[in-house]
Amino acid sequence: QVQLVESGGGLVQPGGSLRLSCAGSGFTLDDYAMGWFRQAPGKEREFVAGITRSGGDTRYVDSVKGRFTISRDNAKNTVYLQMNSLKPEDTAVYYCAASNILLGPVVTLTTQYNYWGQGTQVTVSS
Numbered sequence: 547q548v549q550l551v552e553s554g555g556g557l558v559q560p561g562g563s564l565r566l567s568c569a570g571s572g573f574t575l576d577d578y579a580m581g582w583f584r585q586a587p588g589k590e591r592e593f594v595a596g597i598t599r600s601g602g603d604t605r606y607v608d609s610v611k612g613r614f615t616i617s618r619d620n621a622k623n624t625v626y627l628q629m630n631s632l633k634p635e636d637t638a639v640y641y642c643a644a645s646n647i648l649l650g651p652v653v654t655l656t657t658q659y660n661y662w663g664q665g666t667q668v669t670v671s672s
Contacts, residue, residue, distance in 0.1 A: 595616040
């Protein structure tokens with residue numbers, strides 16, 4: 547059974563940090579490009595960060611550039627999202643996703659991803 551399982555979410559104060567993890571089971575993540583998305587209440591799911599299969603290329607939404615870092619450890623079958631300098635507007639459910647589009651740059655549309663995790667809640671509040 548193919549599964550992506552996110553962990554690491556929680557409640558953090560503004561300016562704080564969290565590291566999200568996404569572990570794959572039932573398949574090998576290094577066969578896929580990976581992405582992180584988020585969805586706040588009443589809003590559409592949006593692309594946050596993505597990384598190519600090799601890890602050689604990454605892409606971020608403008609609002610998180612310089613604060614978030616996506617990385618992957620293929621030996622551990624895990625993808626990470628390091629989130630620093632968190633802001634209240636980062637509050638959302640965060641999802642990881644796997645894409646079998648391996649040529650070209652990082653893809654950013656939800657329709658370009660084949661597998662999704664169940665999400666982990668991140669709340670930034672004082």
